[in-house]
Amino acid sequence: MERLTASEIFIGLLTQFTPVWIGLAVILAFSWLFRSKLGLYGKLFGSPIGVAGLILVLFWVLTAIFADLIATMDPLTQISGMKNKKPGWPVSGEEGQWYLLGGDNLARDVFSRMVHGSRIVIAIAPAATIFAFMVGVTLGLPSGYYGGKFDTVLSFIANLVLAFPVILLFFLLVTPEIRETGVPLAMAGVLFLFPIIFFLMLFYSRFKEQPPKLAFSVIVTLVLGFWAYSGLAFNKDPFGVFYMDPNLLNIFVAVVFVNSPTVFRIVRGLTIDIKTRDYVAAAQTRGETPWYIMLWEVLPNARGPLIVDFCLRIGYTTILLGTLGFFGLGLTPESPDWGTTINEGRKLLAVYPHPALPPTIALMTLVLGLNLLADGLREESLRD
Amino acid sequence: MVSFLIRRTGVMLLTALCLTFCVFFLTNLEPNLEKLTKSEGNQRMTDVEVQSWLEENGYRQPLLKRYGEWLGVAQGWTRTDEEGKVSGRCIKRGVPVEEAPKHCGLLQGDWGFSLVFKENIDGIIKEKLGLTGKLMLCVLLVMVPAALIIGVIAGMREGSKTDRTLSTFSILTTSTPEYVSGVIFIIVFASKFGGLRWFKGTAATAMENITFENFTLPVITLALYGVGYIARMTRASMAEVMNEQYIRTARLKGLGFSGVVLKHALRNALIAPFTVIMLQIPWLLTGVVIVETLFNYKGFGWTLVAAVGNNDIELLLACSVVAVFVVLVTQLLSDISYVFLNPRIRVS
Numbered sequence: 001m002e003r004l005t006a007s008e009i010f011i012g013l014l015t016q017f018t019p020v021w022i023g024l025a026v027i028l029a030f031s032w033l034f035r036s037k038l039g040l041y042g043k044l045f046g047s048p049i050g051v052a053g054l055i056l057v058l059f060w061v062l063t064a065i066f067a068d069l070i071a072t073m074d075p076l077t078q079i080s081g082m083k084n085k086k087p088g089w090p091v092s093g094e095e096g097q098w099y100l101l102g103g104d105n106l107a108r109d110v111f112s113r114m115v116h117g118s119r120i121v122i123a124i125a126p127a128a129t130i131f132a133f134m135v136g137v138t139l140g141l142p143s144g145y146y147g148g149k150f151d152t153v154l155s156f157i158a159n160l161v162l163a164f165p166v167i168l169l170f171f172l173l174v175t176p177e178i179r180e181t182g183v184p185l186a187m188a189g190v191l192f193l194f195p196i197i198f199f200l201m202l203f204y205s206r207f208k209e210q211p212p213k214l215a216f217s218v219i220v221t222l223v224l225g226f227w228a229y230s231g232l233a234f235n236k237d238p239f240g241v242f243y244m245d246p247n248l249l250n251i252f253v254a255v256v257f258v259n260s261p262t263v264f265r266i267v268r269g270l271t272i273d274i275k276t277r278d279y280v281a282a283a284q285t286r287g288e289t290p291w292y293i294m295l296w297e298v299l300p301n302a303r304g305p306l307i308v309d310f311c312l313r314i315g316y317t318t319i320l321l322g323t324l325g326f327f328g329l330g331l332t333p334e335s336p337d338w339g340t341t342i343n344e345g346r347k348l349l350a351v352y353p354h355p356a357l358p359p360t361i362a363l364m365t366l367v368l369g370l371n372l373l374a375d376g377l378r379e380e381s382l383r384d
Numbered sequence: 385m386v387s388f389l390i391r392r393t394g395v396m397l398l399t400a401l402c403l404t405f406c407v408f409f410l411t412n413l414e415p416n417l418e419k420l421t422k423s424e425g426n427q428r429m430t431d432v433e434v435q436s437w438l439e440e441n442g443y444r445q446p447l448l449k450r451y452g453e454w455l456g457v458a459q460g461w462t463r464t465d466e467e468g469k470v471s472g473r474c475i476k477r478g479v480p481v482e483e484a485p486k487h488c489g490l491l492q493g494d495w496g497f498s499l500v501f502k503e504n505i506d507g508i509i510k511e512k513l514g515l516t517g518k519l520m521l522c523v524l525l526v527m528v529p530a531a532l533i534i535g536v537i538a539g540m541r542e543g544s545k546t547d548r549t550l551s552t553f554s555i556l557t558t559s560t561p562e563y564v565s566g567v568i569f570i571i572v573f574a575s576k577f578g579g580l581r582w583f584k585g586t587a588a589t590a591m592e593n594i595t596f597e598n599f600t601l602p603v604i605t606l607a608l609y610g611v612g613y614i615a616r617m618t619r620a621s622m623a624e625v626m627n628e629q630y631i632r633t634a635r636l637k638g639l640g641f642s643g644v645v646l647k648h649a650l651r652n653a654l655i656a657p658f659t660v661i662m663l664q665i666p667w668l669l670t671g672v673v674i675v676e677t678l679f680n681y682k683g684f685g686w687t688l689v690a691a692v693g694n695n696d697i698e699l700l701l702a703c704s705v706v707a708v709f710v711v712l713v714t715q716l717l718s719d720i721s722y723v724f725l726n727p728r729i730r731v732s
Contacts (some may be wrong), residue, residue, distance in 0.1 A: 014648035049552070052444070055426040058585050070705065073431060103692055126387070148440040156395075156399075159399065160399055160402055160403065162709070163399055163403060163708065163711050163715065164403060164406075164711075164714055165666060165669045165670065165708070165711055166670050167669060167670040167673045167674075167706045168407075168669075168688070168704055168708075169686070169690075169704075171408065171700075172410040172411065172688075173410070173694045175692075176415075177413055177415035177416050177419065178410070178413060178415075180414075180415045181414060181415060182415075183410075196615065301448075315559065318446050319561045322561060322563060322564070323563065323670065323674065326674065326677075327677075327689070339563070340569060342563055342564070345567070346563075346567055346678060349570050349571065349575065349585065350570070350574070350575050350585055351575075353570075353575050356567050357568070357571060360563075360564040360568055363561075363564055364559055364564050365558050367560075367561075368555065368556060368560075370553060370559075371555045371558060371559050375449045376549075
C-alpha cells in the first residue's frame with residue numbers, strides 16, 4: 001500500500017471527525033435559533049470572538065465524547081514496524097488502515113492517542129475547577145461578609161499557598177512517595193467536604209421555614225454527597241460507582257489545592273464590594289440569616305465575573321495538567337493525555353517531530369478556545 | 385509608611401517560616417528518608433538496618449528540632465558511639481570535634497552538601513542562579529518592552545482594528561504554555577522538518593558562551609507566555625486613562641494625539657502594569673523550570689528537577705528556600721512600588 005499524501009491525510013482527518021461536525025452543527029443551530037431565550041449564553045452569539053471560542057471548546061468536548069468513534073486505532077496498542085513512521089503511513093499487515101498522523105516512539109498511533117487524550121483533559125480540568133470553586137466560594141463568602149479574625153486567618157493561609165511556587169508544590173505534592181504516606185488522601189478528605197457543606201448551607205438557608213422541603217433536600221444532599229465522598233476520597237464506595245485511581249486523585253487534589261486560594265481571593269473581594277449594596281441592606285432589614293444573604297443575595301450578583309473566571313480557570317487547569325504530564329508527574333507514562341505525550345515526543349524532537357506536534361496543537365486550541373470564550377462572555381456581561 | 389513597611393516585612397518573615405517548614409515536612413517524609421538511606425548505604429539494607437542508620441544520623445529527632453537545626457537556631461545533634469568517637473551534624477570529616485561549631489544551618493550560611501553533585505550546596509546555587517539570572521535578564525529585556533508597546537498601542541484607540549488584532553494576539557500567547565511554544569519553535573526553527581535551521585534546539589552551549597543562535601529560542605519561548613498577560617493589563621490601564629477628563633482637555637486645547645499619549649497618558653497608564661511585571665517574576669519560575677528542561681540549559685530550574693529526580697533532600701530544600709525568597713521579595717517590592725508610584729495612596 002502507498003503512503004497517503006498530505007491532502008489525503010487532511011481529508012482522512014476531516015472524515016474521522018464527522019461525529020464532531022454533526023454535533024457542532026446541531027448544537028450551534030439550536031443555540032442560534034433560541035439565542036434570545038438563553039440569557040448570557042445566547043448573547044454570546046453577538047461577539048465573533050466568543051463564537052470562535054465556543055466552537056473550539058465544543059470541538060474538543062465533542063471529540064472527548066465521541067473519542068471511540070473518531071480514533072482509528074487503540075491508543076495503547078503497539079503495532080510492530082510502525083515505530084516513528086511518518087504521517088499517512090499504511091499499517092503493516094492490515095488493508096485499508098493508516099496511521100493518519102504517524103507512529104510514535106513505541107509504534108502507537110499518534111492521532112488516536114491525541115483523540116483519547118482529550119477525554120482525560122476534558123474530564124479532569126472542569127471537575128477540578130468546580131471543586132476549586134466550591135472551596136473558594138464556601139470560604140470566600142463568609143470571609144468577605146464577616147471580616148475580622150476569621151478573614152485574617154483565612155487570607156493568611158490563602159496567601160501562604162499563593163506564595164508557594166506552583167511548580168515546587170507539584171514536585172512536592174505529586175510523587176509516589178507522598179502517595180505512600182496518605183497525605184493526598186487527607187487533603188482529599190478535607191477538600192471534598194466543601195461541596196457537601198456548600199449544598200447543605202444552600203438548601204438550609206433557603207428552606208429553613210419549610211421543613212418538608214428542607215428535610216428532603218438535606219437528606220438527598222447527605223446521601224449523594226457522602227456516597228460520592230466515600231468513593232472519591234477514600235475508595236470505599238460500597239457500590240463501586242465512584243472511584244478514582246490513586247494517581248489521578250493525587251493530581252486532582254494538587255490542582256484543586258493550587259486553584260482554590262485564587263478563587264477564594266476573588267470571591268472575597270466581590271463579597272466585600274457587594275455587601276455594601278442596598279439589596280443586601282434590605283435583606284438584613286427583613287431579618288434574613290447571614291448565610292441566606294451570602295448564598296442567595298451576594299452569590300447570584302457576583303456570577304458575571306465568576307463565570308468569566310471559571311472559563312479562564314479551566315484553561316489554566318488544562319495548562320497545569322499539561323505541566324504535570326510534561327514532568328512525568330502523576331499519570332502513568334503510557335497515558336495518552338497531552339502533557340505526557342508532549343513529554344514523550346520531545347525527547348526525539350530533532351529527528352521525529354511529528355509525534356509531539358498534534359498534542360501541542362490540541363492543548364493550545366482548547367486553551368485558546370476557553371480564553372476566547374471567557375473574553376466573549378466578559379464583553380457581553382459588561383454590556384448590560 | 386514605616387509602619388506599613390514593618391508590618392509587611394513581619395508578615396513576609398512569618399510566611400517564609402511557614403513555607404519552609406511545609407517544604408521541610410514534605411521533603412522529609414518517611415518514604416523519602418528510606419530512599420535516602422538506601423542510596424547512601426546500599427540498596428539491600430534490611431528495615432532494621434535502615435532504622436538504625438536513620439537513628440545514627442540524627443533523622444529520628446522530633447521534626448521541629450530538626451527544622452531548627454536546619455535553620456540554624458537549634459544546636460546540631462552530636463552522638464558518641466561505643467568506641468567514644470563523636471559524630472554530629474556540624475562535625476565535618478577531617479575537622480577536630482572541639483573546633484566544630486554548635487550551630488550549623490541556613491542562618492550560619494551552611495546550606496549542606498548535595499548528594500548528586502557531590503559539592504557544597506551554596507556553591508551550586510550561586511553558579512546556577514547566575515546562569516538563570518542571565519536567562520531571566522534576557523527574557524525581561526524582550527518581554528517587558530514588547531508587552532508595554534503592544535498594550536499601549538492597543539489601548540490607545542479602544543475598539544479599533546489594531547486593538548482587536550493585538551488583543552487576539554495577546555490571548556493567543558496566554559493560551560500557549562512554554563512546553564507548547566517551545567516544542568513548536570524547535571520544530572519550526574531548529575529541525576529539518578520545519579526547513580528553517582536558523583537556531584539551535586538546545587541551549588547547552590549557552591552556559592559558557594551565549595550566542596544569538598543558541599539563546600534565542602529559550603528566551604522567546606519564556607517571554608511569549610508572559611507577554612500576553614502584561615500586554616492585556618497595560619491595554620486595560622491605557623484604555624481607562626484615555627477616557628479620563630484631563631486627556632480630553634489636552635486634546636481640546638489643541639495638543640496632537642502623539643503628544644497626548646506620550647506626555648499625559650503614558651505615565652499614568654504604566655503604574656498598574658509595573659506592579660504586574662514584578663508579580664510576573666515568580667510566575668516565570670515555572671516557565672524557567674520547563675524551558676531549562678526542554679532546552680537542556682543547566683540553570684536553577686534544571687537543578688530543581690535534578691534534585692527532585694534524585695531525592696537530593698538538602699539540595700531541594702535549598703532550591704525551595706531560594707524560590708520562596710524570590711516570590712516573597714518580589715511581592716513585597718510590588719506592594720511598595722505600588723504605594724510609591726501611586727500619589728493617591730502615597731498621600732493618604
